[in-house]
Amino acid sequence: MENQEKTPIYEALLHHKDKKTDSYHVPGHKQGANFLDHKDNLFQSILQIDQTEVTGLDDLHHPSGVIARAEYLAAEAFGAEKTFYLVGGSTAGNIASILTMCLPGDKVILQRSCHQSVFHGCMLAGVSPIYWKDAYHSDTGFERPLDLDWLVQKCRHEMVKLVVMTSPSYYGMVQPIRKIADICHQFDVPLLVDEAHGAHFGFHPNLPNSALSQGADLVVQSTHKMLGSMTMSSMLHVGSSRVRINDLERQLRIVQSSSPSYPLLASLDLARKQVAVNGYHLFGRLLTEIDQFKKDTFPYCKWVQELSLHHLKCQDPCKMVIASSGQMTGFEMQAFLEDKGIYTELADDRRVLFCFSLGHPEGSLIRLKKVLLELDCWLDSCENRLSERDSIVLRLPSTTEFVLPFQDIRKHQHVRLCLEDAIDGIITEPIVPYPPGIPVLLPGERLTCEWMEYLRGADRAGYRIRGLYQDQLTSEVRVNIVFV
Numbered sequence: 001m002e003n004q005e006k007t008p009i010y011e012a013l014l015h016h017k018d019k020k021t022d023s024y025h026v027p028g029h030k031q032g033a034n035f036l037d038h039k040d041n042l043f044q045s046i047l048q049i050d051q052t053e054v055t056g057l058d059d060l061h062h063p064s065g066v067i068a069r070a071e072y073l074a075a076e077a078f079g080a081e082k083t084f085y086l087v088g089g090s091t092a093g094n095i096a097s098i099l100t101m102c103l104p105g106d107k108v109i110l111q112r113s114c115h116q117s118v119f120h121g122c123m124l125a126g127v128s129p130i131y132w133k134d135a136y137h138s139d140t141g142f143e144r145p146l147d148l149d150w151l152v153q154k155c156r157h158e159m160v161k162l163v164v165m166t167s168p169s170y171y172g173m174v175q176p177i178r179k180i181a182d183i184c185h186q187f188d189v190p191l192l193v194d195e196a197h198g199a200h201f202g203f204h205p206n207l208p209n210s211a212l213s214q215g216a217d218l219v220v221q222s223t224h225k226m227l228g229s230m231t232m233s234s235m236l237h238v239g240s241s242r243v244r245i246n247d248l249e250r251q252l253r254i255v256q257s258s259s260p261s262y263p264l265l266a267s268l269d270l271a272r273k274q275v276a277v278n279g280y281h282l283f284g285r286l287l288t289e290i291d292q293f294k295k296d297t298f299p300y301c302k303w304v305q306e307l308s309l310h311h312l313k314c315q316d317p318c319k320m321v322i323a324s325s326g327q328m329t330g331f332e333m334q335a336f337l338e339d340k341g342i343y344t345e346l347a348d349d350r351r352v353l354f355c356f357s358l359g360h361p362e363g364s365l366i367r368l369k370k371v372l373l374e375l376d377c378w379l380d381s382c383e384n385r386l387s388e389r390d391s392i393v394l395r396l397p398s399t400t401e402f403v404l405p406f407q408d409i410r411k412h413q414h415v416r417l418c419l420e421d422a423i424d425g426i427i428t429e430p431i432v433p434y435p436p437g438i439p440v441l442l443p444g445e446r447l448t449c450e451w452m453e454y455l456r457g458a459d460r461a462g463y464r465i466r467g468l469y470q471d472q473l474t475s476e477v478r479v480n481i482v483f484v
């Protein structure tokens with residue numbers, strides 16, 4: 001076992017900074033000198049390590065020095081055969097993985113609810129998607145385990161080249177990766193797991209097991225989401241020899257910047273060190289604190305309730321979802337919380353999602369408890385008059401019609417039309433309500449009347465919807481569409 005206390009990239013950056021060199025290379029800010037006349041120079045300390053590939057700092061695209069050592073330490077800590085540091089988020093990892101594993105026309109199994117980067121990877125690779133139908137618990141709206149018999153049938157009867165699985169979901173629901181990996185491997189199909197929200201898995205027995213430990217061939221993790229690295233920094237782990245490393249390296253060079261950010265890379269080093277050295281202890285403490293906080297809060301609430309499937313052991317304990325047992329929307333509860341200085345991960349028409357991590361300052365959960373109890377009092381004063389309110393829960397249309405393969409969409413010229421005029425047209429880019437950023441209509445699918453009504457409702461309810469465009473002058477909502 002290597003010394004996980006080491007942080008090769010971070011240490012090399014500090015060493016270079018201490019040499020106080022004169023810079024005749026990019027970046028142009030010259031270790032921050034350019035910014036010195038800004039009064040609140042928040043950037044200054046970071047800019048001192050915002051470097052380029054000078055001697056001693058290695059090259060992300062052909063690593064042989066400190067970056068290679070850092071990636072090696074990460075592979076060991078996360079249990080991978082090989083790990084790549086990413087500076088373009090899990091987005092880059094998903095796209096590069098799909099481009100590596102698939103050729104145009106290949107069949108790929110994926111969930112409709114996967115992140116848009118998976119669809120973008122599929123579109124770029126020109127694959128034919130086979131959608132694995134998601135199922136949801138009716139009371140909580142959380143994802144259920146997927147139908148494994150369906151997977152067996154598809155792997156047996158179709159020439160599937162790749163299975164892409166999202167686990168955990170945004171709300172922290174995990175899928176049975178071990179069983180899914182076993183089925184895939186029975187048919188020699190590689191499994192890519194988008195574990196963007198699960199970089200912390202496996203570092204404590206009360207956290208779910210990591211996808212790598214359950215046999216996934218490729219795993220993408222947004223280290224910046226649930227661990228402590230900087231936004232956009234992520235990792236791509238290879239778990240088996242089903243992945244051609246040289247091809248993957250080439251695709252990563254294609255999708256990632258040739259000027260990767262050193263602060264991002266160094267922050268991956270620090271995040272890895274934190275969990276490799278202290279993860280067990282720190283997560284033990286965090287999980288105990290979360291447990292205590294819930295015991296001290298929810299039994300005293302009349303309206304605020306926790307929606308949870310923790311008893312089924314299929315939910316990340318670092319995610320917490322609340323809803324009102326009355327009519328108040330998640331958006332409205334979120335606005336109340338923000339007014340009190342509590343900013344949450346997301347809200348939807350019903351729920352509010354909280355993420356807990358090792359970064360919480362001491363005492364923050366005591367404050368959260370106080371504010372949730374205040375929220376409960378506020379709901380108590382409002383809910384009775386809301387009881388007459390029409391239900392605001394949006395129902396997704398149950399059917400979609402897939403008409404045009406991904407690879408044919410670009411052959412047609414799209415037009416941008418208001419929703420009514422676009423009915424019966426074919427969508428050219430994912431339609432993605434935020435939160436949570438899961439596409440509801442996919443490229444190649446038809447915009448029906450029912451879908452138009454849904455999108456109007458989502459727009460009215462306050463979702464930001466990528467793939468819809470508001471006309472500046474008329475405020476009309478438009479969509480890019482092709483008619484064939």
Ligand SMILES: Cc1ncc(COP(=O)(O)O)c(C=O)c1O
Binds near residue numbers: 437
């Ligand atoms: C499931 C999932 N996969 C991938 C991504 C993309 O991750 P990143 O923001 O690191 O590019 C996200 C982002 O929210 C996500 O939710």
